[in-house]
Amino acid sequence: MELLRTILSVPGNREKMLEKSKELRADIVVLDLEDSVPQEEKARARSIVEKWIPKLTGNSSRIYVRINPLDSGFAKEDLEAVIIQGIDGISQPKPSTAQDIHKIAEILTRLEKKRGLPEGRVKILPWIETALGLINAYEIASSSPRVNGVIFGANDLVLETGMTRSEEGNELLYPRTKVVIAARAAGVSAIDTPYNNFKDEPGLIKETTLARNLGFRGKFIIHPSQVDIVNRIFRPTEEEVAYARQVVTAFEDARQKGFASASLDGKMIDIPIAQRALVILLTHEAISAKERG
Numbered sequence: 001m002e003l004l005r006t007i008l009s010v011p012g013n014r015e016k017m018l019e020k021s022k023e024l025r026a027d028i029v030v031l032d033l034e035d036s037v038p039q040e041e042k043a044r045a046r047s048i049v050e051k052w053i054p055k056l057t058g059n060s061s062r063i064y065v066r067i068n069p070l071d072s073g074f075a076k077e078d079l080e081a082v083i084i085q086g087i088d089g090i091s092q093p094k095p096s097t098a099q100d101i102h103k104i105a106e107i108l109t110r111l112e113k114k115r116g117l118p119e120g121r122v123k124i125l126p127w128i129e130t131a132l133g134l135i136n137a138y139e140i141a142s143s144s145p146r147v148n149g150v151i152f153g154a155n156d157l158v159l160e161t162g163m164t165r166s167e168e169g170n171e172l173l174y175p176r177t178k179v180v181i182a183a184r185a186a187g188v189s190a191i192d193t194p195y196n197n198f199k200d201e202p203g204l205i206k207e208t209t210l211a212r213n214l215g216f217r218g219k220f221i222i223h224p225s226q227v228d229i230v231n232r233i234f235r236p237t238e239e240e241v242a243y244a245r246q247v248v249t250a251f252e253d254a255r256q257k258g259f260a261s262a263s264l265d266g267k268m269i270d271i272p273i274a275q276r277a278l279v280i281l282l283t284h285e286a287i288s289a290k291e292r293g
Contacts, residue, residue: 002148002189002286003027003218003283003286003287003290004027004028004148004149004189004191004217004218005027005217005218005219005230005231005234005235006025006026006027006028006218006219006221006226006227006230006231006234007026007027007028007030007064007091007125007151007191007218007219007220007221008021008024008026008028008029008030008061008221008222008224008226008227009030009032009036009066009194009220009221009222010029010030010031010032011032011036011037011045012031012032012033012036012037012045012046012048012049012065013037013041013044013045013048015048015052018031018048018052018055018056020224021056021061021224022056022059024061024224024227025060025061025227025228025231026061026221026227026231027061027062027218027231027290028061028062028063028064028088028089029056029059029061029062029063029064030064030065030066030091030220031049031052031053031056031063031064031065031066031082032065032066033045033046033049033065033066033067033068033074033078033082034066034067034068034069034093035093042068042074046074046077046078046081046082047081049065049081049082050081050082050084053065053082053084053085053086053087054084054085054086056086057085057086060290062088062089063086063087063088063089064087064088064089064090064091064123064125065078065082065087065089065090065091066090066091066092066093067079067082067090067091067092067093067104068093069093069094070094070095070100070103070104075104076107079104079107079108079111080111083108083111083112083115083117083122084115085115085116085117087122088121088122088123089122089123089124089125089148090104090108090122090123090124090125091124091125091126091127091151092104092124092125092126092127093127093129093153094127094129094130094133094156095126095127095133095140096130096132096133096136097132097136097139097140098136098139098140098142098143100126100140101124101126101140101143101144101146101147102143102144104124105124105143105144105146108122108124108146120145120146122146123146123147123148124144124146124147124148125147125148125149125150125151125191126140126141126143126147126150126151127150127151127152127153127156128140128150128151128152128153128157128175128179128182129151129152129153129154129155129156129157130156130157130160131157131160131161134157134175134178134179137150137178137179137182137183138182138185138186140182141182141183141185141186141188142185142186142187142188147186147188148188148189149183149188149189149190149191149217149218150179150182150183150188150189150190150191151191151192151193151220152175152176152179152190152191152192152193152216153193153220154172154175154193154194155193155194155196157175158171158172167203169207169210172193176192176193176211176214176216177214180214180215180216181215184215189216189217189218190215190216190217191216191217191218191219191220192207192208192211192216192218192219192220193219193220194219194220194221194222195207195208195219195221195222195226196222198222198223198225198226201225201229204226204229204230205229205233208229208230208233208234209233212233212234217234218230218234219234235283235284235287236280236283236284240280241280241281241284243277244276244277244278244280244281244284245277245281246264247264247269247273247274247277248274248277248278248281250262250263250264250269251269251271251273251274251277254269262274
C-alpha cells in the first residue's frame with residue numbers, strides 16, 4: 001500500500017529548508033514551485049529544484065514537485081526541468097476538468113521517453129481547489145492511471161466562492177466530503193487541506209482527526225513540526241490493529257464454511273467491515289515496513 005499520510009511542502013527556492021527535509025519522516029516531500037515562490041523567483045526556484053531532486057533521492061520520503069498552473073505560463077518549463085531521474089510525482093494545482101490532467105499526462109509521457117524513465121512512473125496528485133474542480137472532482141480523480149490521489153485545497157476554494165473560513169470548519173464539510181467520495185469512487189486516496197496555523201498543535205490534532213474520520217488518507221502539511229503529529233493520527237492504533245486481525249480471521253473462517261458474514265463479540269461482520277479491517281492491516285504493515293527501513 002502506498003502511504004500518503006503526510007505530504008510536506010517545501011519552498012523550491014529555500015535550500016536550507018530542502019536540506020532539512022532529508023531528516024523528516026514525511027511520506028512525500030513536495031518541492032514547491034507555485035504558491036510559496038514569488039513571481040520573480042520562479043526561474044531560480046526551478047533551477048534549484050532540478051539540482052536538489054537527485055540529492056533527495058534515496059531518503060525515506062518520495063519526491064514530488066508542485067508545478068505552476070497550466071495557464072500560468074510556467075508549467076511546461078517546470079516540467080522540462082524536473083522530470084529527471086529521482087522524481088516520483090507531480091502535484092498539479094487548480095485543474096478544473098479531466099482535460100487539464102490529460103494535458104499534463106501527455107507532457108509527462110513525452111518527457112519520460114526523452115529522459116529514459118519508465119512510462120507511467122511519474123504520478124500526479126491534482127488539487128481540488130476551484131469551484132469547477134470540485135464539481136468535476138470524480139472526473140479529475142479518475143482521469144489518468146497516473147493519478148494516485150487528490151488534494152483538497154480549502155484556501156483557494158474559500159477565496160473563489162466567497163466562503164468565510166471559520167475555526168469550526170463547518171463551511172468546508174460539504175467540499176471535504178465530496179472530495180473523499182469522488183476519490184474513493186475513482187479508487188484513489190483523498191488528502192486533506194493544509195492547516196495554516198502551524199503553531200496551534202491542538203487545532204491541528206482536531207482538524208486532522210476530523211479528516212481521518214471523514215475518510216481522508218492523509219494531509220498536506222506546511223511545516224516540519226506537523227509531520228509527526230499527522231503521521232501519528234493517520235497510523236492505526238494498536239487496538240485497531242488487534243481488532244482488525246480478529247475481524248479478518250473471523251470473516252475468513254466464516255467464508256471457508258460457505259457464509260458471507262461472521263459474528264464477533266455479538267456483532268455482525270459483513271464484507272464491507274472485513275474489507276475495512278483489511279485496509280487497516282495493510283496500512284499498518286506499510287507503515288511498519290517504512291519504519292524498518
